[in-house]
Amino acid sequence: MSAFDPSDITIMIVDDEASVRQSLEAWFEDDGYTMVTAQNAAEALQRLQEGTIDIILLDIKMPGMDGLALQDRIREFNSDVIIIIITAFATVDTAVRALKAGAFDYTTKPVDPDELSHLVRKAVENIRLLRENKAMRESLDQLQYVDDIIGQSPQMQKVLELVKTVAPTDSTVLILGESGTGKELIARAIHMNSRRRYFPLIPVNCGAIPETLLESELFGHEKGAFTGAQYRRKGKFEMAQGGTLFLDEIGTLGLKSQVDLLRVLQDKEFHRIGGERLVKADFRLICATNLDLEEEVKHARFREDLYYRINVFTILLPPLRDRRADIPLLARHFIEQHAKAMNKPVPELRSDAMDVLLTHNWPGNVRELENALERALVINQGSAIAPDDLPVQVGRATAGTRNTTLAEIEKEFILRTLESHGWNITRSAEQLGIDRVTLYNKIEKYGLKRPE
Amino acid sequence: MRDVSIIPLGAHPRDIRLEDLKAGIERVLPVTASVVMHPLDIDVALDGSRKQYHSTSVLTLLLGRSELSSSRLLGITSFDLFVPVLTFVFGQAQVNNRAAVFSTFRLHNEFYGLPRSGEILAERCLKEALHELGHTYGLRHCLDYPCVMNSSTYVEDIDLKPPDFCLPCRDHLNSVL
Numbered sequence: 259m260s261a262f263d264p265s266d267i268t269i270m271i272v273d274d275e276a277s278v279r280q281s282l283e284a285w286f287e288d289d290g291y292t293m294v295t296a297q298n299a300a301e302a303l304q305r306l307q308e309g310t311i312d313i314i315l316l317d318i319k320m321p322g323m324d325g326l327a328l329q330d331r332i333r334e335f336n337s338d339v340i341i342i343i344i345t346a347f348a349t350v351d352t353a354v355r356a357l358k359a360g361a362f363d364y365t366t367k368p369v370d371p372d373e374l375s376h377l378v379r380k381a382v383e384n385i386r387l388l389r390e391n392k393a394m395r396e397s398l399d400q401l402q403y404v405d406d407i408i409g410q411s412p413q414m415q416k417v418l419e420l421v422k423t424v425a426p427t428d429s430t431v432l433i434l435g436e437s438g439t440g441k442e443l444i445a446r447a448i449h450m451n452s453r454r455r456y457f458p459l460i461p462v463n464c465g466a467i468p469e470t471l472l473e474s475e476l477f478g479h480e481k482g483a484f485t486g487a488q489y490r491r492k493g494k495f496e497m498a499q500g501g502t503l504f505l506d507e508i509g510t511l512g513l514k515s516q517v518d519l520l521r522v523l524q525d526k527e528f529h530r531i532g533g534e535r536l537v538k539a540d541f542r543l544i545c546a547t548n549l550d551l552e553e554e555v556k557h558a559r560f561r562e563d564l565y566y567r568i569n570v571f572t573i574l575l576p577p578l579r580d581r582r583a584d585i586p587l588l589a590r591h592f593i594e595q596h597a598k599a600m601n602k603p604v605p606e607l608r609s610d611a612m613d614v615l616l617t618h619n620w621p622g623n624v625r626e627l628e629n630a631l632e633r634a635l636v637i638n639q640g641s642a643i644a645p646d647d648l649p650v651q652v653g654r655a656t657a658g659t660r661n662t663t664l665a666e667i668e669k670e671f672i673l674r675t676l677e678s679h680g681w682n683i684t685r686s687a688e689q690l691g692i693d694r695v696t697l698y699n700k701i702e703k704y705g706l707k708r709p710e
Numbered sequence: 711m712r713d714v715s716i717i718p719l720g721a722h723p724r725d726i727r728l729e730d731l732k733a734g735i736e737r738v739l740p741v742t743a744s745v746v747m748h749p750l751d752i753d754v755a756l757d758g759s760r761k762q763y764h765s766t767s768v769l770t771l772l773l774g775r776s777e778l779s780s781s782r783l784l785g786i787t788s789f790d791l792f793v794p795v796l797t798f799v800f801g802q803a804q805v806n807n808r809a810a811v812f813s814t815f816r817l818h819n820e821f822y823g824l825p826r827s828g829e830i831l832a833e834r835c836l837k838e839a840l841h842e843l844g845h846t847y848g849l850r851h852c853l854d855y856p857c858v859m860n861s862s863t864y865v866e867d868i869d870l871k872p873p874d875f876c877l878p879c880r881d882h883l884n885s886v887l
């Protein structure tokens with residue numbers, strides 16, 4: 259399977275209006291597609307002879323041969339090219355005629371950018387399947403878009419093996435792992451190696467959205483659904499149409515939302531709030547959590563039926579302290595990445611600094627390591643990175659951890675972060691890699707207090 | 711290449727502090743931005759029947775003002791923008807060229823029936839500004855979802871991406887800036 263390159267797809271705009279041709283050409287060029295235009299049927303046929311065209315956006319009303327007649331002519335010799343009809347006045351009649359004659363879809367001018375983009379992505383997915391069938395379906399021997407998942411340790415190789423196995427299936431996946439282990443990267447790797455990869459991956463952090471807003475966030479609402487709802491708003495279920503919905507921190511989902519979600523997964527359709535029309539729920543579901551869901555089920559905080567539905571294929575992400583062999587590689591990667599982003603030369607990492615990294619316990623996992631190195635790069639003035647540049651000290655977090663629980667380590671870590679940012683919640687949350695709501699919850703949970 | 715003028719178009723866009731936008735752009739891109747104090751009149755770009763402004767014409771207007779001499783011209787307007795065929799656009803830019811424009815019209819939460827939030831609006835504006843400027847520095851849309859150059863056709867799409875460029879896009883910017 260090769261990485262997707264939009265320039266492999268050629269789109270032809272057939273329209274007699276120059277401004278329409280120009281604006282659509284520019285619009286699709288921004289997406290990287292190869293563009294061709296024609297101002298009438300004769301020119302369109304000419305272009306079709308000159309080279310391969312994959313998708314045609316066809317205006318119905320044109321002087322001379324109109325769009326429908328042109329479509330008939332094209333179909334006489336080309337059954338592969340995908341034709342999308344764009345008409346100024348949609349009558350049911352012309353639409354039905356166009357579809358009967360082999361149009362892929364039709365839409366009316368002016369078209370909603372989101373709708374047009376979705377139509378074309380659907381067409382691209384079709385073309386890809388066609389090409390894949392032609393070239394015999396090859397197996398997935400190399401994962402794409404996994405450059406950010408660093409690790410040669412056997413534990414991480416196992417994880418990547420699982421990603422490879424599950425990505426091409428449409429199975430629901432549950433990713434388990436402590437915070438900061440990179441669960442979103444795994445979700446992304448699964449999505450980008452699945453047949454849904456031309457459609458969006460929509461992440462929802464269930465822990466960050468208050469329960470009262472979650473319903474509208476997931477389902478969207480119709481114009482006039484409640485006071486102030488002047489426009490239709492798309493929910494996450496709908497945004498994920500064709501693609502993947504990633505529910506992070508699913509363990510924090512309230513019971514009402516759990517029921518809502520379960521219903522959508524069972525019915526595969528839903529209503530927008532205040533809406534009559536059923537909308538199809540066509541997405542793959544990936545969930546992630548750092549909680550022990552079986553424990554949550556036992557305490558009736560998580561519905562058992564929902565748990566069974568999402569617990570189909572599980573990927574367990576090991577904490578960083580269980581795969582220390584990956585630390586040097588990760589360190590190199592983050593140093594290079596952040597140096598690049600800061601437009602600085604890439605500094606060396608002194609061996610005593612590496613020792614610090616190798617012996618630290620990393621309760622905040624890969625994210626903590628990344629933050630530590632990013633900070634080191636800010637402090638560091640061009641020389642090799644030294645232990646002093648690192649916010650962690652040898653022995654400090656590791657000493658005594660045998661007798662401490664994960665919660666205690668987390669508490670200590672959060673407190674230290676808050677102190678180092680003068681209790682600025684936004685900045686602390688940023689450094690911890692969690693959102694502000696989660697941070698407030700943790701402060702409350704651990705009873706942390708700002709010094710008077 | 712490194713000087714950017716932020717130009718209010720029509721009335722000063724309400725609710726948005728251009729100084730914050732300037733600071734945001736300078737934080738992410740190695741450029742010097744400045745806010746042009748005199749708003750530019752774009753009434754000739756108004757399409758009376760659609761009650762929207764033709765964004766390509768707005769770009770032409772920007773380029774036609776000889777007193778605007780910086781290498782990048784970023785127009786910002788509170789009016790709704792469109793190009794023919796599409797119902798609206800959030801913004802438009804010339805790829806590898808000087809002019810870009812974006813509209814705050816559909817970036818307000820109130821537009822979608824949600825409580826007003828200055829913070830969210832500022833964040834969306836910054837992302838739109840970076841995205842359109844990215845085009846002017848030669849970037850196309852990025853397939854990587856966590857990148858500001860990922861294309862957005864819906865306001866929630868904008869909220870999903872960070873106000874920053876992914877590494878390959880950043881590489882490109884470093885090579886031209």
Ligand SMILES: [Zn+2]
Pocket residue numbers: 288841845851861
């Ligand atoms: Zn764009």
Ligand SMILES: [Zn+2]
Pocket residue numbers: 852853854857858859860875876877878879880
């Ligand atoms: Zn990018």
